[in-house]
Amino acid sequence: MSAPSEPVRTLVNGHRQTSISAFDRGFTLADGLFETIAIRGGRPLLWEAHCGRLEQGCGALGLIAPERELLTQEIAQLRGGDTDGTVRITVTRGPGARGYALPAEPTPTRVVSFDSGGPFFGASPLRLRWCETRIGLQPRLAGIKHLGRLEQVLARAEWNDPHIDEGVVQSVDGRVIECVAANLFLVRENVLITPTLSDCGVAGVARGQVLATARTLDIETEERDVGPGEVNTADELFLTSSVRGIAPIGSLAQQSFAAPGPITAQLIEHSDWLR
Amino acid sequence: MSAPSEPVRTLVNGHRQTSISAFDRGFTLADGLFETIAIRGGRPLLWEAHCGRLEQGCGALGLIAPERELLTQEIAQLRGGDTDGTVRITVTRGPGARGYALPAEPTPTRVVSFDSGGPFFGASPLRLRWCETRIGLQPRLAGIKHLGRLEQVLARAEWNDPHIDEGVVQSVDGRVIECVAANLFLVRENVLITPTLSDCGVAGVARGQVLATARTLDIETEERDVGPGEVNTADELFLTSSVRGIAPIGSLAQQSFAAPGPITAQLIEHSDWLR
Numbered sequence: 001m002s003a004p005s006e007p008v009r010t011l012v013n014g015h016r017q018t019s020i021s022a023f024d025r026g027f028t029l030a031d032g033l034f035e036t037i038a039i040r041g042g043r044p045l046l047w048e049a050h051c052g053r054l055e056q057g058c059g060a061l062g063l064i065a066p067e068r069e070l071l072t073q074e075i076a077q078l079r080g081g082d083t084d085g086t087v088r089i090t091v092t093r094g095p096g097a098r099g100y101a102l103p104a105e106p107t108p109t110r111v112v113s114f115d116s117g118g119p120f121f122g123a124s125p126l127r128l129r130w131c132e133t134r135i136g137l138q139p140r141l142a143g144i145k146h147l148g149r150l151e152q153v154l155a156r157a158e159w160n161d162p163h164i165d166e167g168v169v170q171s172v173d174g175r176v177i178e179c180v181a182a183n184l185f186l187v188r189e190n191v192l193i194t195p196t197l198s199d200c201g202v203a204g205v206a207r208g209q210v211l212a213t214a215r216t217l218d219i220e221t222e223e224r225d226v227g228p229g230e231v232n233t234a235d236e237l238f239l240t241s242s243v244r245g246i247a248p249i250g251s252l253a254q255q256s257f258a259a260p261g262p263i264t265a266q267l268i269e270h271s272d273w274l275r
Numbered sequence: 276m277s278a279p280s281e282p283v284r285t286l287v288n289g290h291r292q293t294s295i296s297a298f299d300r301g302f303t304l305a306d307g308l309f310e311t312i313a314i315r316g317g318r319p320l321l322w323e324a325h326c327g328r329l330e331q332g333c334g335a336l337g338l339i340a341p342e343r344e345l346l347t348q349e350i351a352q353l354r355g356g357d358t359d360g361t362v363r364i365t366v367t368r369g370p371g372a373r374g375y376a377l378p379a380e381p382t383p384t385r386v387v388s389f390d391s392g393g394p395f396f397g398a399s400p401l402r403l404r405w406c407e408t409r410i411g412l413q414p415r416l417a418g419i420k421h422l423g424r425l426e427q428v429l430a431r432a433e434w435n436d437p438h439i440d441e442g443v444v445q446s447v448d449g450r451v452i453e454c455v456a457a458n459l460f461l462v463r464e465n466v467l468i469t470p471t472l473s474d475c476g477v478a479g480v481a482r483g484q485v486l487a488t489a490r491t492l493d494i495e496t497e498e499r500d501v502g503p504g505e506v507n508t509a510d511e512l513f514l515t516s517s518v519r520g521i522a523p524i525g526s527l528a529q530q531s532f533a534a535p536g537p538i539t540a541q542l543i544e545h546s547d548w549l550r
Contacts, residue, residue, distance in 0.1 A: 010297055019294040020302060022285055022386050027295060028365065029424040030305035036373070061425070062432060088373060090303065093428075098311070098363060098390065100424065100431035100456055111297050115373065136475075137447055138411025141425060148423030149304040149375065150336070150416060153368075156375035157337060172412055180375055200411075 009078040010113040014070075024109050026092030029100065030147040032109070033057045034090040035205075037075075038119035038242050042083045044075055045119070045273050046242060049205045054089065057144045062102075063091055066110050078114035086118040086243055092147070118243045121274050125250025125259035126239065128179070130228075131155040131167035135177050135200045143203035155180045166239060168231065168252060171200050176226040182241035183207035186226065186234035187263045192219050193234075195226045206240035213270055219263060236261030245274045284353040285388040289345075299384050301367030304375065305422040307384070308332045309365040310480075312350075313394035313517050317358045319350055320394070320548050321517060324480045329364065332419045337377075338366055341385050353389035361393040361518055367422070393518045396549050400525025400534035401514065403454070405503075406430040406442040410452050410475045418478035430455045441514060443506065443527060446475050451501045454514050457522070458482035461501065462511035462538045467494050470501045481515035488545055494538060511536030520549045 010018050025031035035054050038045045051068045058065035066089075075087050090111040096103045133155035141148075155169050166179045177195050178184050183204040185194045192214050197203050214221045231237065237249035237257050246268050248259035260268065268274060285293050300306035310329050313320045326343045333340035341364075350362050365386040371378045408430035416423075430444050441454045452470050453459050458479040460469045467489050472478050489496045506512065512524035512532050521543050523534035535543060543549060 012297060018297050020297045022287060022293050022295045022365075022388070024302065025428075027299065027302040028309070028363075028422070029428055030422050031425060031428050034303070061429070086373065088303075090297075098361065098388075098392075100427045102428070102432050113297070113373075117373075133415060134413075136411040136413025136416070138409075138413075138426070139447065140408060140429065141411070146425055147303070147305050148425050150306060150421055150423050151413070152375045153300075153304055153306050153377070154336070154415065157377050172414065 009080075009115075010111065011074050011078060012111050013109060014074065020109060020111065021095045023095040023097075024092055025094060025096045026090065026109060026147055028096070031061075032063065032090060032092030033061065033144060033146045034088055035145065036242055037087045037089070039075070039079060039085045039087055039114070040083070040119060042079070044072075044087065046205050046209055049208060050242070053145070053203070053205055054091065057146070058091060060144055061146070063093060064108055066091060071112065074112045075114065078112060082114070082116050084119065085114055085116040088113045090147070119245065120243060121245035125248050126165040127163055128166045128168055128249055128252040129159060129164050130253055131158055131169045131180065133158060133169060134172040135169050136172055137199045139199050142200050143197050145202050152180050170228065174227070176228055176231050177201040179239050182239040182244060182247070184231075185210065185238050185240065186231055187236035187261060188230065188234055190220065190263065191222055192263060193222045193224065193226060193230075196223045204240055204242070206242050206245065209271070209273065210240050210246060210267055213267055217266060217270060219266070236264050238264045246271060284390070285386065286349050286353060287386050288384060289349065295384060295386065296370045298370040298372075299367055300369065300371045301365065301384060301422055303371070306336075307338065307365060307367030308336065308419060308421045309363055310420065311517055312362045312364070314350070314354055314360045314362055314389070315358070315394060317354070319347075319362065321480050321484055324483060325517070328420070328478070328480055329366065332421065333366060335419055336421070338368060339383055341366060346387065349387045350389065353387060357389070357391050359394065360389055360391040363388045365422070394520065395518060396520035400523050401440040402438055403441045403443055403524055403527040404434060404439050405528055406433055406444045406455065408433060408444060409447040410444050411447055412474045414474050417475050418472050420477050427455050445503065449502070451503055451506050452476040457514040457516035457519060459506075460485065460513050460515065461506055461509035462536060463505065463509055465495065465538065466497055467538060468497045468499065468501060468505075471498045479515055479517070481517050481520065484546070484548065485515050485521060485542055488542055492541060492545060494541070511539050513539045521546060
């Protein structure tokens with residue numbers, strides 16, 4: 001991640017600028033969504049899937065999604081000679097008057113930023129903790145990477161220890177959902193399990209890719225409710241994110257795990273997007 | 276409400292400007308909160324209560340609340356010769372790098388805006404509808420007027436009919452919680468009832484004021500779970516908001532109500548802040 005003082009290259013609706021309107025509904029109401037995409041060898045990784053999720057999310061919120069071709073051009077323009085880095089695309093309903101009513105003629109805001117940090121693939125086994133902050137239940141927004149991320153902010157604020165890489169968060173009713181900024185997978189008796197995200201959580205693009213890869217490898221997969229006990233006694237644990245790829249988890253609080261375990265290693269080996 | 280094209284007077288961290296950083300965590304993560312305050316006769320109404328809620332919310336999110344005196348000065352500066360209007364105060368954790376981790380040294384953003392619309396007190400009986408959009412369950416954020424307001428955006432987007440003034444929203448588990456941009460009260464057998472907000476909803480300043488007023492009038496009050504059936508068969512209904520005051524509800528979908536009913540009228544009569 002880039003420090004705030006590093007230069008970040010940004011386009012707002014196609015213009016080189018780093019400011020937006022204080023009346024943008026993304027700022028005033030979290031009325032929008034975003035994607036975070038790894039760039040490697042000059043290419044946005046899992047591009048089709050990211051665009052698909054962005055368009056699906058825009059559809060769910062009644063926003064007009066930007067054209068893929070336009071985004072491709074803007075990313076190319078921003079990265080310049082850099083072949084690796086991370087892009088964030090934010091789409092909001094644009095400026096609006098006070099209140100919740102939709103503007104009569106919304107003019108969406110599109111922010112595309114590139115920074116040369118990342119992707120962070122192939123790190124050593126991660127150390128995780130349990131978070132106390134729980135994720136609220138809201139099926140209407142579940143899966144969408146919308147701008148309302150205060151729960152993740154509070155969960156991430158629970159620790160300062162630089163040796164802790166991530167935190168596992170549960171829903172308010174005690175199901176294991178995801179990590180603060182990644183999805184969670186466990187392996188139990190050769191079955192690949194990831195929490196269902198029908199009530200809350202972000203349906204990560206890397207998560208979807210890993211599930212697809214597992215099916216091609218004839219690894220049995222389950223998307224279902226997961227309890228903390230199952231996580232603690234899993235044979236293998238790993239997290240997925242567009243920026244961190246498939247990252248084996250070596251420890252979660254007091255529990256240790258083989259990292260990578262055999263199925264995790266198999267999935268990494270067969271994930272071409274990581275190379 | 277002011278149309279986006281009308282001039283809006285705004286201070287960002289004390290400076291006359293209408294833009295904020297595209298990296299402000301209020302924009303990127305909804306990492307902040309806000310207050311909406313009615314100005315009448317040159318005075319911010321329910322000022323102590325608004326400041327109290329702002330400070331409480333900042334405490335809950337680990338933000339530093341702005342000084343009351345500073346806010347008072349900025350509001351006076353913005354309203355100029357206008358005696359009536361509406362102020363929005365937004366406080367965020369300020370600019371940050373990509374990711375959820377808190378900035379090492381956060382520089383909070385404070386946006387104060389004034390527009391000459393409102394307050395809208397003493398309107399004729401309101402017409403309400405039921406919203407299909409439900410509010411998620413999240414005790415950690417319940418009551419706080421944080422920036423993550425996508426649920427309200429989706430609920431408000433359910434209707435365009437200008438004759439509909441507001442919508443009643445339920446929680447995902449079917450309890451009646453509030454209106455899109457106001458709190459809801461019902462009267463049943465001379466008891467004043469308003470939904471408990473321990474799992475979701477915004478604890479409105481006007482709501483708190485009405486409960487306090489009711490107690491001084493020896494009106495029995497209940498904050499508890501409320502079902503839709505109780506609302507439909509209430510003797511009186513009204514909503515409260517800082518900008519709309521105490522607003523009698525004449526109809527909710529197919530149900531009609533005396534508006535104002537006797538207890539509603541009594542509460543309005545004894546609410547000095549409305550005059």
